[in-house]
Amino acid sequence: MGDSSQRTTDELREVVDEIRKEAGSRLAIMAHYYAPDEVVELADEVGDSLALAKKAAASTADAVLFCGVHFMLETADILMNAPEKLEARNGRRALVMAPDPTAGCPMADMIAFDQAIEWERQLATLVDVSEFTPITYVNSSAATKAFCGERDGAVCTSANAEKVVRDALRKRPKLLFMPDSRLGRTTCLALGFSHDEIAVWTPDVPLGGNEPEKLRRARAVLWDGYCPIHQKFSADVITEIRAKNPDAKFWVHPEAPREIVDLSDGYGSTTKLLQVVADAAPGSTLAIGTEWKLVDRMRRQNSDKTILYPGATPSVCEDMSKSTLEKVAIALRAWRDGEPINVVTTPDEIAASARKALASLL
Numbered sequence: 001m002g003d004s005s006q007r008t009t010d011e012l013r014e015v016v017d018e019i020r021k022e023a024g025s026r027l028a029i030m031a032h033y034y035a036p037d038e039v040v041e042l043a044d045e046v047g048d049s050l051a052l053a054k055k056a057a058a059s060t061a062d063a064v065l066f067c068g069v070h071f072m073l074e075t076a077d078i079l080m081n082a083p084e085k086l087e088a089r090n091g092r093r094a095l096v097m098a099p100d101p102t103a104g105c106p107m108a109d110m111i112a113f114d115q116a117i118e119w120e121r122q123l124a125t126l127v128d129v130s131e132f133t134p135i136t137y138v139n140s141s142a143a144t145k146a147f148c149g150e151r152d153g154a155v156c157t158s159a160n161a162e163k164v165v166r167d168a169l170r171k172r173p174k175l176l177f178m179p180d181s182r183l184g185r186t187t188c189l190a191l192g193f194s195h196d197e198i199a200v201w202t203p204d205v206p207l208g209g210n211e212p213e214k215l216r217r218a219r220a221v222l223w224d225g226y227c228p229i230h231q232k233f234s235a236d237v238i239t240e241i242r243a244k245n246p247d248a249k250f251w252v253h254p255e256a257p258r259e260i261v262d263l264s265d266g267y268g269s270t271t272k273l274l275q276v277v278a279d280a281a282p283g284s285t286l287a288i289g290t291e292w293k294l295v296d297r298m299r300r301q302n303s304d305k306t307i308l309y310p311g312a313t314p315s316v317c318e319d320m321s322k323s324t325l326e327k328v329a330i331a332l333r334a335w336r337d338g339e340p341i342n343v344v345t346t347p348d349e350i351a352a353s354a355r356k357a358l359a360s361l362l
């Protein structure tokens, strides 16, 4: 880094530090593991979606600057402004602010509320939809969560998907899983489903592209959404890594395609992957299949281990990269000056239904 950019970085850190000192416990900065290093380093809370949702639910701050993507801010807003929280704050809403309002999640955007309604309508022409529990991955809009909440469904994360699905199956025998078909399939297979019991629903195609008989038989119908960042791992690169490093352990995030999960020694949430790396013996070799910025950070923080990447090129979530130090400083200044920017607010009706589904995370 050149002198002038280092000076700018130092100045921005000073601005952030000064505002935080002034604000004390009124302000919290939260960052997802995939946020840039410069922001992860200064955050009060760093974690995966599950951990950050819990932190938001427990937070007593007046304002949170959330360095993640839009659905995470919606979740924080919904949990921080639950009726009992509002009452404790004498009706004052907690503010959830983004460094960059354009940071979204392509996977969350792969299903809209109207598409979910149409999915259910078409299924109802063939099966009894009251036998299905709708479950959405937390990487989804508040409206998708509300769709599930209104139907006694639930929200899961990659850390607790098996538990949430198992609990749902105790209530009703079948499930709709959205929007991540990859996490849905891996979770169902872990719980003993066969591939034949799983149908995948292609959006905007009659019957999701399925034969009626397939849908009648299915115990799980998965919306065909996916995370583009976790599709870029390569079976060839993994085979090459294994050939050159026979002792290497390969762990991957469950947003990866099933063929890649099948090649792994294990899979798990970002928190789990961090734990696997931390627990590995010095001198060991691992290949870690998740977002590049996190893997690169793992490498730098574990110089006594060799950490390889199972993709031909680094797969970076550009949306998560949008929360730069400069934008953090700009958003904090605006908040301090009484003119907060990029505030995410979920309409009350959607928030109330989404909150019912979010109860499965807390």
Ligand code: SF4
Pocket: 034, 069, 104, 105, 106, 107, 108, 139, 227, 228, 229, 230, 291, 317, 318, 319, 320
């Ligand atoms: S890594 Fe994938 S799932 Fe996560 S925010 Fe980026 S696009 Fe969405």
